[in-house]
Amino acid sequence: MIGTENMKQDEIDSCNAAFWDELCGSQIARELDLKDNSPGSLKKFDDWFLEFYPYLHRYLPFAEMRGKRVLEVGLGYGSVSQKIIDAGAQFHGLDIAAEPVAMALHRCELAGVTDAVALQGNILKPPFEKNTFDWVVAIGCLHHTGNLPKAIEAVHRLLKVGGQALIMVYSAASYRQLARAPLTTMKRKLSGPFAPYRGHTAEEAERRAYDINVDGTAAPQTEFVTKSELRELCEAFSKVRIDTENIGAEGPLAKIPRAVLCKWLGPYVGLDLYCQLVK
Numbered sequence: 001m002i003g004t005e006n007m008k009q010d011e012i013d014s015c016n017a018a019f020w021d022e023l024c025g026s027q028i029a030r031e032l033d034l035k036d037n038s039p040g041s042l043k044k045f046d047d048w049f050l051e052f053y054p055y056l057h058r059y060l061p062f063a064e065m066r067g068k069r070v071l072e073v074g075l076g077y078g079s080v081s082q083k084i085i086d087a088g089a090q091f092h093g094l095d096i097a098a099e100p101v102a103m104a105l106h107r108c109e110l111a112g113v114t115d116a117v118a119l120q121g122n123i124l125k126p127p128f129e130k131n132t133f134d135w136v137v138a139i140g141c142l143h144h145t146g147n148l149p150k151a152i153e154a155v156h157r158l159l160k161v162g163g164q165a166l167i168m169v170y171s172a173a174s175y176r177q178l179a180r181a182p183l184t185t186m187k188r189k190l191s192g193p194f195a196p197y198r199g200h201t202a203e204e205a206e207r208r209a210y211d212i213n214v215d216g217t218a219a220p221q222t223e224f225v226t227k228s229e230l231r232e233l234c235e236a237f238s239k240v241r242i243d244t245e246n247i248g249a250e251g252p253l254a255k256i257p258r259a260v261l262c263k264w265l266g267p268y269v270g271l272d273l274y275c276q277l278v279k
């Protein structure tokens with residue numbers, strides 16, 4: 001795919017809708033030898049997902065979502081949607097691509113949930129009223145939209161006062177960024193508190209290190225932020241807490257158990273920023 005560094009927003013949206021129509025996690029589904037979307041196959045995928053991201057339950061108190069209006073943005077294969085649905089929340093899903101929405105609806109149908117809502121749409125132009133949701137969950141999504149500030153503003157607008165959100169976006173100061181461009185990364189990290197946020201659209205090689213589809217194409221748009229940049233983008237919220245998690249398996253890291261890496265390195269130089277917010 002051609003780089004999207006200079007694309008207009010509607011071109012980014014079309015590229016995203018096409019790229020993410022292949023469910024995020026499809027490569028893993030292949031490795032797990034999943035041939036269908038039967039309850040057994042979905043459970044296998046979800047077990048893998050929740051074991052791979054064992055810290056998720058610390059950020060998402062699913063049991064507390066029972067009866068609450070919950071919006072998930074960026075649905076992918078739907079493992080988090082499944083937990084929200086199973087918790088008895090009023091599930092609402094939004095995704096720019098058709099297949100993740102179809103998967104969420106399929107999961108609702110399997111669970112016998114008839115009042116869930118899952119729509120194909122754009123978080124930059126959300127098809128929901130303001131002050132609607134008790135919870136908004138957006139894992140690995142907002143940094144792909146092409147406009148992270150506007151996406152975060154939308155999350156704020158959609159939440160009720162006192163509502164909570166969890167967003168996960170990629171860290172601009174992770175070990176991977178440090179290894180790729182040590183000086184630029186250190187400069188960006190250290191100047192963070194004094195330099196205001198500006199958009200940083202990643203080039204193809206950088207995007208490729210994070211999200212590729214089964215034929216090896218990189219996600220069309222990805223942005224990285226430091227903790228202080230993200231804090232600035234979230235200043236409309238009354239509470240903001242940002243934690244760092246997740247270590248990959250490139251090069252020598254493949255020799256060390258993931259659990260050890262995530263526990264001891266994740267909180268310092270991890271790939272992902274988990275941002276807990278209260279409106």
Ligand SMILES: C[S@@+](CC[C@H](N)C(=O)[O-])C[C@H]1O[C@@H](n2cnc3c(N)ncnc32)[C@H](O)[C@@H]1O
Pocket residue numbers: 016020021024025073074075076077078080094095096097100121122123124138139140141142144145211
């Ligand atoms: C990396 S996947 C993450 C999926 C899932 N949350 C997970 O953790 O596996 C990103 C998802 O965000 C969706 N997405 C990208 N841009 C979007 C936008 N502007 N509005 C809504 N969804 C978007 C994609 O279609 C895709 O399903």
